[in-house]
Amino acid sequence: MDSAIAQKTWELENNILTVETPDPSSDSIFYYDEAAQAKFQQEKPWANDPHYFKRVKISALALLKMVVHARSGGTIEVMGLMQGKTDGDAIIVMDAFALPVEGTETRVNAQADAYEYMVDYSQTNKQAGRLENVVGWYHSHPGYGCWLSGIDVSTQMLNQQFQEPFLAVVIDPTRTVSAGKVEIGAFRTYPEGYKPPDDPISEYQTIPLNKIEDFGVHCKQYYALDITYFKSSLDCHLLDLLWNKYWVNTLSSSPLLGNGDYVAGQISDLAEKLEQAENQLAHSRIGPLGPPRKKLQEESQLAKITRDSAKITLEQVHGLMSQVIKDILFNSVRQSSRSQNDQSGPEPMIET
Amino acid sequence: MASSSSSGLTFKLHPLVIVNISDHYTRVKSQLNLPPSLTSTSSAATSNNNNNNSNGGENNQQKPPRVYGCVIGVQRGRTVEIFNSFELIYDPSTRSLDRSFLEKKQELYKKVFPHFYVLGWYSTGSNAQESDMHFHKALMDINESPLYVLLNPAINPAQKDLPVTIYESELHVIDGVPQLIFVRSSYTIETVEAERISVDHVAHLKPSGGSAATQLAAQLTGIHSAIKMLNSRIRVVHQYLVGMQKGDIPCESSLLRQVSSLLRRLPAIESEKFQDDLLMEYKDTLLITYLAMFTNCSSTMNELVDKFNTAYDRHSRRGGRTAFI
Numbered sequence: 001m002d003s004a005i006a007q008k009t010w011e012l013e014n015n016i017l018t019v020e021t022p023d024p025s026s027d028s029i030f031y032y033d034e035a036a037q038a039k040f041q042q043e044k045p046w047a048n049d050p051h052y053f054k055r056v057k058i059s060a061l062a063l064l065k066m067v068v069h070a071r072s073g074g075t076i077e078v079m080g081l082m083q084g085k086t087d088g089d090a091i092i093v094m095d096a097f098a099l100p101v102e103g104t105e106t107r108v109n110a111q112a113d114a115y116e117y118m119v120d121y122s123q124t125n126k127q128a129g130r131l132e133n134v135v136g137w138y139h140s141h142p143g144y145g146c147w148l149s150g151i152d153v154s155t156q157m158l159n160q161q162f163q164e165p166f167l168a169v170v171i172d173p174t175r176t177v178s179a180g181k182v183e184i185g186a187f188r189t190y191p192e193g194y195k196p197p198d199d200p201i202s203e204y205q206t207i208p209l210n211k212i213e214d215f216g217v218h219c220k221q222y223y224a225l226d227i228t229y230f231k232s233s234l235d236c237h238l239l240d241l242l243w244n245k246y247w248v249n250t251l252s253s254s255p256l257l258g259n260g261d262y263v264a265g266q267i268s269d270l271a272e273k274l275e276q277a278e279n280q281l282a283h284s285r286i287g288p289l290g291p292p293r294k295k296l297q298e299e300s301q302l303a304k305i306t307r308d309s310a311k312i313t314l315e316q317v318h319g320l321m322s323q324v325i326k327d328i329l330f331n332s333v334r335q336s337s338r339s340q341n342d343q344s345g346p347e348p349m350i351e352t
Numbered sequence: 353m354a355s356s357s358s359s360g361l362t363f364k365l366h367p368l369v370i371v372n373i374s375d376h377y378t379r380v381k382s383q384l385n386l387p388p389s390l391t392s393t394s395s396a397a398t399s400n401n402n403n404n405n406s407n408g409g410e411n412n413q414q415k416p417p418r419v420y421g422c423v424i425g426v427q428r429g430r431t432v433e434i435f436n437s438f439e440l441i442y443d444p445s446t447r448s449l450d451r452s453f454l455e456k457k458q459e460l461y462k463k464v465f466p467h468f469y470v471l472g473w474y475s476t477g478s479n480a481q482e483s484d485m486h487f488h489k490a491l492m493d494i495n496e497s498p499l500y501v502l503l504n505p506a507i508n509p510a511q512k513d514l515p516v517t518i519y520e521s522e523l524h525v526i527d528g529v530p531q532l533i534f535v536r537s538s539y540t541i542e543t544v545e546a547e548r549i550s551v552d553h554v555a556h557l558k559p560s561g562g563s564a565a566t567q568l569a570a571q572l573t574g575i576h577s578a579i580k581m582l583n584s585r586i587r588v589v590h591q592y593l594v595g596m597q598k599g600d601i602p603c604e605s606s607l608l609r610q611v612s613s614l615l616r617r618l619p620a621i622e623s624e625k626f627q628d629d630l631l632m633e634y635k636d637t638l639l640i641t642y643l644a645m646f647t648n649c650s651s652t653m654n655e656l657v658d659k660f661n662t663a664y665d666r667h668s669r670r671g672g673r674t675a676f677i
Contacts, residue, residue: 031383060375061371061372064371064547098464117460120456128441128453130439177549229554235374239555246541250577255545309648314567323633331618
């Protein structure tokens, strides 16, 4: 960890610019080879190996569209489809489009309604020169993390029976904005009755109390794929130039203001979890002959709560840091005339 | 053909539109350039690509293909905000726009984004051309004053500015004949927080997840680069002013006025209430940190007590271990 910090400091001090020469040959990923894709469809190498697809490559455009769409839904779940192709054991997502259905508990029915839209949209796309097929679906879980709920799992299992190759992607726009990094997960379900050979440890994420049962019941029925992103040479160039314009937005963003509701929700959820953990703790005190199994569960639950609280704090501290920096930059002009009392408060403590 | 617009409208462009157009262009270009015989392995493919691109480059001394599409968004009062875009089918040789396609697409997009409507069209190229006016006029029955967004796809590493220009059409009287000509307008880039984060993510490929230290580093790096930009811009203005003072550069009072008004805006906020609110936020964050530390401590204590109990358990029927106490 120390070496990573040191490297970053060195990079900063020396203004290292990782120059990725935009290479037109790297744009070959945009070429759609119809014959190869048709051949792959016929071979169906995934039919024998439930773990066949391991990686996902998402284009910059698809990511942007999905995140913007997910965010525009606010606290309502939204969904859409992704178009792309396959490449060995990777699924490549080139584009995404939104579907005019709102997320409700009866989402499986809503799929039928969206088929007409999907057919129309795919037809117009093919006419306009986008030749890829639908290769997956995405939906948003605003505020409660990237995982597949029970209904999602059954929808995806159905999809994987009839529409292979198919991918499920979940985006959390609220956590994206709060944490400052994109919260996204790509999943594929195992077929009914299949037991995965080993249990891959996925990255821990906090799940609110009212959803944790749903998560726990189904979390063994699917696996997560690695996500990487790609962009064309023109995209690289444009995004670099874009930075010239929107560095202002980076400086002026105030995450504390924007995420107040979400943080309050997280803290109250944490309080409920603590109460639950406390009850369990009390039980084990009464019965000293309680099986050691139970003790292990509480410990891990308390440890989980600790991790959650650390995460919330970290995000708050980051938000406060940007506020303080802005204050120092823009407000402390006449500080030499004022008293030196409130020059700089104690440094915020950082969790390790 | 490009004087500055006088319509008084302010334009806001979202980065999604720019990425959309760029993707459309790259797609069409790659479908044309690469021959279908690309079934070799990836390493051979890249060498093939280089070969083919150089050959294709010779063949493609003709212009790279122009793509056309529609931009949609909202207009509120005098502010025009362009949110999204989609492709259109247009045949430049016969100058015919596929109407049914346009209507179909419009309908589809209306279902998902009911607030957006067609604001204009886009194309790629280096300059606005006469033939573009034809397309522009064709779109005028949907929106009586459409915009024309032009993206220059040539990658020029020395370029500092975004190669995107927005044109409006104005009726000017030239040689006694009223004609529509394109006039350039300025625009700003507008983005919502989520868009900014994902653009940042893809542009700089920030590390996701990882320990608190890497997250902190990522956050601070972002702010650091933004401040560096601010610093460099201020230096430029400073140099300019010093030059003006020395007399190297002729005095320009309008610029001086702008700089002075900018300086007068500092400090940005200086009220007591603001300081109070800031300190309140500071206290809240410190409180949350305190609580988190508390939770951490109590969890560690709990673990310690449990381990202690397991090690020196007097009620254990397993026997063997005697209590020290």
